[in-house]
Amino acid sequence: MTEQGVRWTAEQVLALAPDEASRKAGGRLGGGGPWSQTGGSASGAVWGLCKGSGSKPYRTVVDLTGPAYNCSCPSRKFPCKHALGLLLLWAAEGLGDPAEAPDWAEQWLAGRAAKAARPAAAAAGPVDAEAARKRAERRAERIGAGVTELEQRLVDLLRGGIAGQQQAGYAPWEEAAARMVDAQAPGLAAQVRELGAIPGCGPGWPARMLEEFALLHLLDRGWLGVSGLPEPLAATVRSRVGLPSPAEGEAVRDHWLVLAQYDSVSPDGRLTTRRIWLRGLESGRPALVLDFGPPGRPPALALPVGLVLEAEARFRPGSAGLRADLGDRTAAAVPAARTPPGVGTGEALEAYGAALRxxxxxxxxxxxxxxxxxxxxxxxxxxxxLADAQGTSALPVALAAGRSRSGLWQLAALSGGGPVTVFGECGHRGFTPLTAWQPGSAEPVALA
Structure with a gap:
């Protein structure tokens, strides 16, 4: 079967939509009525002309190896409704036998291929090593001063007690976060902003705030003594403080199964973070790919749950070996052939404990x-x-911030009282389910 012939499901296509309006508009274009000159290639591209309100039809092409999209419409959304409609048409009916792309589609596809083949070093200018070293030293000094100031703030709060934090409001923490931004420590700034939201999180907030104080203090001490830490832990400290981690770690080429994808918005609403969880089918290694969207725009990278893509993942130092960047993908993503193997609740806790080291x-x-x-x-x-089907142990379910309980009822309906396979995040507050599979089915269900 050709790459273009291995089709996605409509649910996997709609998972690419940047918002609900695009999802609905794309669904209306998923039939053959507005389309002409549609086709697909064996290398993993589909194209077509979509009749719009103007005199000329919109030229739409999708590279399934990305996926990546190009359309002559004026929309600034990626993918636009025409790309979604074309993919829905392909998912439902296919686009015939593999064919040569028309000139307008081939030009864009060739440009993508040329860009991917261009060595990264050619795009980078000459590096002044001495100037870079001095900049790094100046930044380290500013971060050190910011960390020292933050430590003193925590000491003062603990001496005076935290009972008044509900009355103090968010402003003092926003001011402290701004000081961390001035110190060029954005990671610390983000954690400080989260502290400001804790007093309003409901019963038990003082205990949670003390926990976060302890973790922040540990990070502060880690930065002040970073030169004496083992390199993997030092890389984690630098990453947590907010220094960019170089994408020069271990490279793993594998067939990566997309396990989950979800977005979260920063407390100030300025940044949307998309988390994409992958698992190597050969290596068994988990990987976390992050993408970010500025205000008003979703992140550009979207990988539908349940697809398998062949790619090289380059893991960044630190972050317990999770954070990775995806390299070039030379083949179209295809649906997974089977459900991923699962482990018991006890093994899940052991894996989390090992990662904490x-x-x-x-x-x-x-x-x-x-x-x-x-x-x-x-x-x-x-x-x-979530209880083991063959045992007596269980994990409490923890809802992520901003997520409703509808996903839990969705999981219960999928289970019907029987066993299921569930992917999620196992942490100190419990297990957050993100995706589920029924027994004997390779088709995932993304939980709301």
Whole structure:
């Protein structure tokens, strides 16, 4: 079967939509009515002309190896509704036998191929090593001063007590975060902003704030003594403080299964972070790919859950070996042929504990659990659990910030009281389910 012939599902296509409006508009273009001159290549590209309101049809082409999109419409959304409609048409009906791309599509595809083949070094200018060293030293000094100031602030708060933090409001923490930005420590700034939101998070907030104080103090001490730390831990400290981590770590070429994808918005609403979880089918290694979107625009990278893509993942130093950047993808992504193997709840906790040795600030670790049975809380509103189907142990379910309980009921309906395989994040607050599979089915269900 050709690459173009291995089609995605409509759900996987719609998962690429940047927003609900695009999802609906793309769905209306998923039939053959507005399309002409559609086709696809054996190398993993599809194209077509879509009739619009103007005299000329829109030229739309999608490179399935990205996926990447190009359309002559004026929309600034990626993918636009025409790209979504073309992919839905391809997913439902196929686009015939592999063919040669028309000139307008081939020109864009050839440009992508040429850009991918261009050596990275050719794009980079000459590096002044001495100037770079001096800049790094100046930044380290500013971060050190910011860390010392932050430590003093934490000491003062603990001496005076934290009971008044609810009345103090968010402003003092925003001011402290701004000081960390001035110190060129954006990672510390983000953590300080999160502290300001804790007093309003409900019962038990003082204990949670003390926990976060302890972790922040540990990071501060780690930075002040970073020169004496083992290099993997030192790289983690630098990354947590906010220094950019070079993408020059271990490279792993594998077939990567997309396990989950979800977005989160920063407390100030200025940045959307997309987290994409992958798992190497040969290596078994987890990988976290991050992409970011500025205000008003979603992140550009979108990988539908359940697809398998062949690529090289280059892992960044630190971050418990999770953070990775995807290299060139030379073949179109294809649906997974089977459900990923799962582990028991005890093994999941052991994996998280082992990861904490490399990154003490790690909130969670990616785990495929299975087979497990979701157990609703008392009255349906209490604490949910995921229990081993063949055992007596279970993990409490933790909802991520901003996520509703609808995903839990979706999981319960999928299970029907029986065992399922679930992928999610296992951490100190419990297990957050993100994707589930029914027994015997390779088709994933992304949980709301």
């Amino acid at each position: 490399e990154d003490p600030w790690l909130d969670s670790w990616p785990v495929v659990l299975g087979p497990v049975i979701p157990i609703p809380g008392e009255g349906g509103e209490g604490a949910w659990q």
